[in-house]
Amino acid sequence: MRIILLGPPGAGKGTQARFICNAFSIPQISTGDMLRAAMKAGTPLGRQVKEVVDGGALVSDEIIVALVRERIIEPDCRGGFLFDGFPRTIPQAEALQSAGLPVDAVVEISVPDAEIIKRMSGRRIHPGSGRVYHVDFNPPATPGLDDETGEPLIQREDDAEDRVRYRLDVYRQQTQPLITFYRNLAEHTELRCLTVAGLGTVEAIQSKLASALAIESPS
Ligand code: AMP
Numbered sequence: 001m002r003i004i005l006l007g008p009p010g011a012g013k014g015t016q017a018r019f020i021c022n023a024f025s026i027p028q029i030s031t032g033d034m035l036r037a038a039m040k041a042g043t044p045l046g047r048q049v050k051e052v053v054d055g056g057a058l059v060s061d062e063i064i065v066a067l068v069r070e071r072i073i074e075p076d077c078r079g080g081f082l083f084d085g086f087p088r089t090i091p092q093a094e095a096l097q098s099a100g101l102p103v104d105a106v107v108e109i110s111v112p113d114a115e116i117i118k119r120m121s122g123r124r125i126h127p128g129s130g131r132v133y134h135v136d137f138n139p140p141a142t143p144g145l146d147d148e149t150g151e152p153l154i155q156r157e158d159d160a161e162d163r164v165r166y167r168l169d170v171y172r173q174q175t176q177p178l179i180t181f182y183r184n185l186a187e188h189t190e191l192r193c194l195t196v197a198g199l200g201t202v203e204a205i206q207s208k209l210a211s212a213l214a215i216e217s218p219s
Contacts (some may be wrong), residue, residue, distance in 0.1 A: 004105070089175065
């Protein structure tokens with residue numbers, strides 16, 4: 001099963017990706033996570049992309065396509081994979097097409113901009129574990145501190161409100177056109193395009209995704 005998860009930053013792709021990946025026993029490939037790991041480790045790639053990622057713009061297609069190309073030849077991708085945050089541009093989608101790995105489903109999680117801004121500007125992260133909190137919706141027991149370690153929480157640089165607004169513009173301009181791209185592709189291939197509203201509880205969205213993807217009986 002090969003799945004692409006599309007949706008604006010803050011739509012809950014990461015959370016829902018884990019659920020879908022468990023159901024199909026496929027790895028989650030998040031280009032954002034891969035870039036952040038490289039930045040944290042201070043690798044040449046991490047240093048090269050840091051400014052762009054922190055500013056909320058897109059890393060070049062060349063870098064991303066090379067990163068994904070290396071990742072999908074790993075043995076754990078033999079049975080498929082889920083892309084979370086890739087492709088983000090038409091050239092990236094075309095590069096994936098030419099890799100000869102047809103995608104089975106494109107799932108869009110749609111969320112209005114105002115809701116995204118509310119969600120993301122309140123998001124806080126525990127850098128050591130990746131645990132995610134929200135100052136209103138999922139606050140830690142002690143404000144500003146991780147529940148398990150008591151260590152300070154941080155706000156991702158690109159989660160600051162002005163960056164979120166900019167990332168939404170980038171999404172609408174560069175990534176949203178992929179929905180039409182994949183709908184057109186679905187007209188003459190086996191590809192399925194699904195849209196799920198990303199509002200409500202995590203569980204409610206999960207159950208909408210489960211029925212859309214027929215997760216009870218994955219083929
Ligand atoms: P994400 O965690 O998916 O929101 O990604 C965080 C940041 O990483 C984005 O704002 C971009 O700067 C960069 N990034 C992640 N995936 C891609 C991609 N497919 N193409 C270009 N830039 C990307």
